[in-house]
Amino acid sequence: MFSAARVATRLSTRGRRGIVDQMNKVESKIQSKRDIQNKGGTWQGAVNPTYLKQDGDMVMFAIGMGLISFAGLRLANGYWHMAHGTGKYE
Helix, strand or coil, X not given: CHHHXXXXXXXXXXXXXXXXXXXXXXXXXXXXXXXXXXXXXXXXCCXXXXXXXXXXXXXXXXXXXXXXXXXXXXXXXXXXXXXXXXXXXX
């Protein structure tokens, strides 16, 4: 009895793929994207990159670059002091 119920549920659920069918039924956009790329080359977004297109993106980019620059300068300063033996706390 128990095994018959188990087999019946397995057979009834077989064939339903759910999300797999949804992923397979989506029409391909590859050819349209390829046509756009072939029409103008691959440097279409070089002048206006996607990470700077929304409002406030330039501010976030400037803050990020400022933090990276500050960290790089502090790192270079630390290496300079280590190489010359200066800047020690005594």
